[in-house]
Amino acid sequence: MESWRVRTDRLGLLLDQFDCAREMAQVRLTGLGDEEYLWEPVPGCWSIRRRGEAVTPRAFGPGDWVLDQGAPEIPASEYAEVARQAAGGMTVTKIADDWGVSVERVRQVLEHSGPPEPDTTPVTTIAWRLGHLHSCFAGQWEWTFGERRQEPKLLVDFTPCAASAVERFWALTDRWRADVAAVTDEQLDTIGYSQYPYGSDPDDPFITVLCGANLEFIHHMAEIALLRDLWRSRFTPRG
Known part of the structure; x- marks a missing residue:
């Protein structure tokens, strides 16, 4: 019987880390409903809101719903x-x-x-965390593997529907993962391989960008998982 092989090359380690985090996150996002998705556990939360109802000065998005940003x-x-x-x-x-x-x-x-x-x-809702991650991955894909011309803040049409938001997010991250898997060692070491304009991507080797993207994904998904735990605890009657 063929034994299971673990990749130990640089790209393999990053892909395995991403895959493991994605698998855990997919389980934790299962069954997310609209009310929980938009739940504001404390006053003053950042979330997604209808255009014109945002509570922050730099809320953004191309459609009817925008993501709070200060x-x-x-x-x-x-x-x-x-x-x-x-x-x-x-x-x-x-x-x-x-x-x-x-x-x-x-x-x-x-x-x-x-x-x-x-x-x-500020405390942020699940909708905000997921929308923020979606915007980051969409922007980094466009400015790494895409045409490198579209404004990152206009790439994601935020939605109040949890199921749609989750489905769109996984489709985007799967595209990101597929293109990352094809990167060469030379490209991993290339400074400015990603030209994503919000951050230091143009000044960093691409392997550093990938490390940062994984970290962003892991820590925001952990926050979403905690919000789900709090929601369940808050609305589950105690015996």
Whole structure:
């Protein structure tokens, strides 16, 4: 009997990690209904909303529903990354452009000493988390394997229907995974192989971009899983 082979090459490890995370996420998203999908567990949540009803200044989307987005900021969890970018030779102006903040704000981050204060970020709904992930993967696919010309924020038509959102998301991630699987070792090491404009993709080797995409997928799906647990606990009668 042929034994099961585990890939240990760089791309194989990243693909296996993605596949494992996707399998777990697909199980956790099974049975997601519209009410749970849009549930706001606390006041002031970010979510998807009808155009004109968004509660944030930079909500975006091409259709009737938009994804909440606030003003640009460098979160405390990214202070170390900004320091690494500066130490690696990236200019303060370039860092500011990448993050969409002022040069003065970047300087404040670089001059910060001691542990950063925890971020005061809004709680987000399952609809927001899934929509955010969908937008990221759609943008990175377009600016890596696509025509590299469409505005990332206009690629995803957000929907209040949970089943449709999940189905569209898996179709997109399957396309992403198929094209990533065909990448060569040379392309993995190519700086700027992805030209996704929101972030440092144009300045990074593609293998770094893939690591970041996997991390984004895993941590947001973990948050969605927790929201599902809270929903079940909140609405399941205790005996």
